[in-house]
Amino acid sequence: MIKEKACRTCRFIVEDAKVCPNCGGNTFTTFWRGYIVITKPEESEIAKKMGITKPGKFALRLSR
Ligand SMILES: [Zn+2]
Numbered sequence: 001m002i003k004e005k006a007c008r009t010c011r012f013i014v015e016d017a018k019v020c021p022n023c024g025g026n027t028f029t030t031f032w033r034g035y036i037v038i039t040k041p042e043e044s045e046i047a048k049k050m051g052i053t054k055p056g057k058f059a060l061r062l063s064r
Contacts (some may be wrong), residue, residue: 006032006043011050013057023038032059 006013007027013035019026021033024053052058 003030005030006035006062008062009054011059011062012052012054013059018036022056030059030060031063032061033063034060036060 004013005028007020007023007025008027008029010023011032011039012020012022013022013032014028017028020028021045035044036046037057038044038047038052041052041055044052047053050058
């Protein structure tokens with residue numbers, strides 16, 4: 001099983017990446033809970049609130 005990790009800056013979830021495709025950050029955590037899938041960030045209020053510009057999976061909570 002692949003352990004997905006979430007970007008600490010914008011919460012973008014990746015399976016294997018050194019740099020976040022959404023914000024370019026390079027710090028990740030595997031301690032996250034829940035996620036939302038954003039398909040059209042330009043039409044999503046949540047995406048705007050969270051500063052999401054790319055479609056993808058985003059963690060709702062980072063626990064560490
Ligand atoms: Zn990020």
